Amino acid sequence: MKRLFLIIIGMICLVSAQAQLADPxxxxxxxxxxxxxxxxxxxxxxxxxxxxxxxxxxxxxxxxxxxxxxxxxxxxxxxxxxxxxxxxxxxxxxxxxxxxxxxxxxxxxxxxxxxxxxxxxxxxxxxxxxxxxxxxxxxxxxxxxxxxxxxxxxxxxxxxxxxxxxxxxxxxxxxxTAKDDSIAIDSTANTSAATDTAAVAGNALWTPITQELQSFDNTTPDDSLLYIFLAGLLGGFLALLTPCVWPIIPMTVSFFLKRNKERTKAIREALTYALSIIIIYVALGLLVTALFGANALNALSTNAWFNIFFALLLIVFAASFFGAFELTLPSSWSTKIDEKADQLSMRKSFFTAHLSIFLMAFTLVLVSFSCTGPIIGFLLVAVSTQGNILGPTLGMLGFSIGLAIPFGVFALFPSLLKSVPKSGGWMTTIKVVLGFIELAFAMKFLSVADLAYGWRLLDREVFLSIWIALFALLGAYLMGWLHFSGHGPVDKSEGTPIPQFFLGLISFAFTIYMIPGLWGAPLKAISAFAPPMFTQDFNMQSGKTVEAVYKDYEQGMEAARAQGKPVIIDFTGFGCVNCRKMEAAVWSDANVAKRLTDDYILISLYVDDKTPLARPIEVNDGKRMRTLRTVGDKWSFLQASKFGANTQPFYVLLTPDGHALAPSRSYNEDVKQYTDWLDNGLSRFRAE
Structure with missing residues (x-):
């Protein structure tokens, strides 16, 4: 078992490294x-x-x-x-x-x-x-x-x-231009991209800083590996409360009650059971990423038809939780595996005994999949933008640990079953709450498809209207004012439980919080879920987008030195759709706009600027010779040679002498993350 675990860890280490340069x-x-x-x-x-x-x-x-x-x-x-x-x-x-x-x-x-x-x-x-x-x-x-x-x-x-x-x-x-009049530049990882050339200022401003950027934790807080692991862990604990997982508890207890009562062996078998759950779920994350590839998984997460399918899947699960029908896997699957596990557990062989425990863990995964599937799927899609295998793997590791810990405890102490509350009305409440949450997330996936195809069916105000209605209905349900026929008669004499009342209060408060968004309020708490601001037809906010004063790298850096301010480089393009989305959804925020205009020198470099250079520049980009003919070519080469990236939008915080202040950022419409990123870079600049 340990050897298998080490093999999985080795696989993670081997495939986690990935270059930032795209070549699609x-x-x-x-x-x-x-x-x-x-x-x-x-x-x-x-x-x-x-x-x-x-x-x-x-x-x-x-x-x-x-x-x-x-x-x-x-x-x-x-x-x-x-x-x-x-x-x-x-x-x-x-x-x-x-x-x-x-x-x-x-x-x-x-x-x-x-x-x-x-x-x-x-x-x-x-x-x-x-x-x-x-x-x-x-x-x-x-x-x-x-x-x-x-x-x-x-x-x-x-x-x-x-x-x-x-x-x-x-x-x-x-x-x-004749070849003799061209300027040769050797752009390798160990030399400056601007050696002895007037065209690129021949100074440290063009020196590659790829290693500096990599020395930072090159992820934003929401995408950090720790965050992904903790999000997965929370998902595992949440899965424990789902109606599909709850029935597995007595099955687990029954299985381990039949086994040897020796304490040392009981501890070893409980750990084996928990480790088996972890291995199965981590292997699932590795398998999905290996089949599709880390980049393909990212592409899949933004694919319109995949998002439509996943939204419909969540709607089906929500209808099931509301009581419309029951979703279960064929009972023969879990029954056969359970029987096989019982047969193997009776044998004395060390291998067969541990194999039976592994099969019991596999039974848990199968039986609970109808409830854990949406959580796992949402987790894999959410972390796929990491661009490497570590994101999905750590997410699944956190999820599996969260689910494995309580089941390992029950395997170790089967008598704890007596203290577990029986399923009843509280389980129905959890199912309905999960149903509302899944409907809300389904709208997010439909929104991605809507933006991809430009249907404009789920503009920001339409999306917010649906969420307002959903969370208002959730509050009404928790208060006891709304009931579903599929859950049988309701005993009104007992009243609303106190914890349920406070949850309903929170749901109503969240509903009221979202209402100003219909008139253009930024709603930072849900900015990662709602469609971008530019899709909103009626907006009472100013919505004024920041525009860079400097569109030339050397001029902007000279201004930064003169004013003693840090620099933000915005690699963009006239034809870059997602650059416009970032400007409309993030730069229009008052806090972001203030920092960009007051605290930083903003330099926007358009990589598709067709303005001809005074004379072409012949460069070696590390793979082949290429000729820079336009201003856009020059900025594109700067981005690749100095920062090791070639996609837009791409943002970098620099000192006036061209050194990194923070990790780079790309497309992410989370306003709070962007503000924190700017603040961190400013704090580091002032501390130097």
């Missing part, structure tokens, strides 16, 4: 001659699950369109425009207020050319934008460079085509 699109290029002196330059994109790449010609003000760009072309000329092929999807994006087109899984972009000379030389690249439901990549480019000998050009057209090629090269002269 894999590009394959080729030149394919089609006859008639023509050929196709083909870019084939393989797109990771959960990501999508935008199509061509989406217009201004929208996301990043796929475009074909030439650096140098000789012996050939372009024919027509870039064409997109594949299963193109389309939807109306309310944030951009326009129809957008995009590809999932795979896409092909084709640019047709015509050869004008027998010998040709082509240097070009495809630029595209990729996003998922939580973040966007900066404008990415796939380079294609080739030269060779083409099919002989028809002499009658040769002179005319050659002249077209010259004219085309002249048109593109502003985009091309």
């Amino acid at each position: 699109v894999h590009v394959y290029t080729q030149l394919k001659e089609t006859g008639n002196q023509e050929a196709d330059i083909i870019f084939t994109l393989k797109i990771d699950n959960g990501w999508h790449v935008y199509s061509t010609n989406l217009g201004n003000g929208g996301p990043i369109s796929a475009t074909f760009n030439t650096v140098k072309i000789q012996g050939a000329t372009l024919v027509g425009k870039l064409k997109a092929k594949g299963k193109e999807l389309s939807k109306f994006d309310h944030l951009f207020d326009q129809q957008v087109r995009y590809f999932e899984h795979t896409a092909t972009f084709v640019q047709k050319i015509r050869f004008t000379q027998a010998n040709y030389s082509i240097d070009c690249y495809l630029e595209y934008g990729a996003c998922n439901d939580e973040m966007c990549m900066p404008p990415s480019s796939a380079n294609f460079k080739t030269s060779g000998k083409a099919t002989i050009v028809d002499n009658a057209n040769k002179e005319e085509q050659t002249q077209k090629s010259i004219d085309n090269a002249s048109t593109l002269s502003d985009q091309s």
